[in-house]
Structure formats: structure tokens, C-alpha cells
């Protein structure tokens with residue numbers, strides 16, 4: 297189902313694209329030596345999947361395929377680690393370099409995105425959090441989104457849940473759910489690791505819990521090993537996927553070193569890259585990249601990477617669930 301932003305933006309972007317406006321601007325990119333776009337995806341879902349939670353994490357399979365086709369025709373697609381190796385050996389990136397990345401590790405991405413990438417021989421990288429990976433435990437934000445989506449309560453009292461005490465009650469009537477969910481998630485992203493699970497349990501007590509079977513399924517190690525066989529780069533995405541800026545230095549070190557050690561041991565590969573969960577990063581978090589033995593870090597701050605590259609916090613552009621005209625529009629914003 298298209299959201300209101302798509303309904304408005306898509307036809308406008310297509311009309312501007314027909315006039316060649318985006319292509320003219322994007323041609324300037326080739327003249328800028330060393331430009332490197334890193335695109336970011338989370339979930340790639342079957343066409344027609346209704347994203348009731350509208351968290352902006354899903355791209356439909358047909359939009360994904362069209363976007364990859366556009367990248368293949370107009371960019372030099374390179375793996376992230378391959379690009380870093382090349383640069384660190386004193387080389388230069390190919391003209392219009394672009395890398396494809398995925399965060400979190402969802403089953404729907406495995407089913408809908410990777411087969412096409414393999415068919416086209418397009419390299420990519422996937423960043424995984426390790427907590428609950430063996431049991432395919434759902435991610436905390438999916439639990440929260442589903443609790444809110446499925447509740448028949450009309451409001452929730454945030455007493456004991458909102459650590460900032462800025463909100464007392466959120467309305468949950470159908471028209472208000474989306475906005476309340478977004479507010480709730482932003483409040484939960486501010487919670488330190490020792491209180492987040494307690495807050496989610498309180499949400500379940502007040503709104504009713506949801507069956508794990510209803511939640512988006514995570515990839516297990518069996519699928520991850522198949523991806524490695526197909527040369528997909530695997531990177532780390534912390535242990536618990538919560539706000540790293542809230543950890544003290546020793547906890548922070550564990551959130552970087554443990555997933556690296558675990559993934560290396562379980563998968564028998566080297567882990568070089570780390571994607572900051574939710575893009576929550578500050579100078580202290582960024583320093584952990586080299587301190588904990590990673591060669592690069594990926595944020596979610598949008599932009600095109602240019603020399604001198606910030607290896608500890610590379611820019612990425614999140615892909616919209618929209619046509620290629622919109623991808624061009626988004627790229628043009630950063631030229």
C-alpha cells in the first residue's frame with residue numbers, strides 16, 4: 297500500500313525525470329573523482345505486502361529489482377571491503393562507485409533480494425546483531441510495532457516506560473497509532489540496555505502481547521552460511537541492537553568485540569565492518585571501530601562519500617520504497 301508521501305512524490309519525480317533533470321545532475325558525479333555511494337536496505341518484501349507499521353524499512357521486490365538494474369547500468373558496483381582494501385593499498389575507486397548493504401538480516405530479504413543479486417553477480421554486504429540469532433528471536437522494534445498494531449486499547453499510560461517523563465499518555469485509536477508508535481520507538485531508543493526489555497514487558501502487560509509467529513522472521517546461521525558461500529560480506533551490527541551512545545566504555549567494548557569474535561568463530565570468516573544500530577553514533581562510539589579491530593564503520597547519515605573518506609563512519613543512503621526516478625532524486629540531493 298502506498299503511503300501519502302509516495303502518492304505525492306512518485307508522479308512528481310517521474311515527471312521531472314522524464315525531462316532529464318536528474319540524469320544531467322547525476323552526470324556531474326562521474327566528474328567528481330572518488331565519489332562513493334553506499335546504499336542501505338533493511339527488508340525487501342513481496343509486492344503487495346502491506347507495511348502497516350510504516351517504519352520505512354521495507355522495499356518491495358519489484359522496486360528493489362528496478363533499483364538494482366539502475367545501479368548496474370549507471371554505476372560501478374563494488375563490495376564495501378573490496379573498496380576499502382583498494383583504497384588502503386593506495387588505489388582509487390572506479391568511476392561512480394556504489395556499494396549495496398543490508399542491515400539486520402531478515403528472512404524476507406534473503407528470499408526476495410539475494411537471489412536477484414546472485415543472478416546479476418552484484419556484490420553486497422549484510423550486517424548482523426548476534427543476540428538471539430541462533431533462536432531467530434524477533435527484533436525489539438518489531439515486537440513494539442506489532443504490540444501497538446494489534447492492540448484494541450485506545451491509549452497507553454507511559455508511566456514507568458518513558459524514561460524522559462515527557463509523555464504521559466499516547467493515543468492508540470486507529471488514526472493515531474502510527475504517530476504514537478513513532479513517538480514510542482523514539483522514546484525506547486533513548487533507553488539504556490538494562491531498562492529496554494522491562495519497558496517492552498510493561499507494554500505487553502498494558503496492551504497485550506503478540507505471538508512470535510506474527511513477527512518478521514530473522515535469518516538463522518544456516519541461511520547466513522549460504523550467503524557466505526555466495527561471497528556476501530558479513531559484518532557486525534552490535535550484540536543487542538540498542539543505542540550504543542548510552543553504553544559506558546567497557547559495555548561499549550563488549551558490544552563491538554563480542555559480535556566480531558562470535559561471528560568469526562561461528563562462520564569461520566573475518567569480520568571487518570560494523571554498522572551502527574539505528575545510526576546512533578558519537579565520537580566515543582566511532583573510536584571503537586579501530587580500537588576493536590574493525591577496518592570500517594557504517595552510519596545512517598545520508599550522503600555521498602568523498603576523499604578523504606571517513607572510514608570509521610561512512611555515509612549511507614537509505615533506499616526509498618519507490619521507483620528509480622525517486623532513487624535519482626535522492627542521489628541528486630547529495631551531489
Ligand SMILES: [Zn+2]
Pocket residue numbers: 399400533537573574
Ligand atoms: Zn539495524
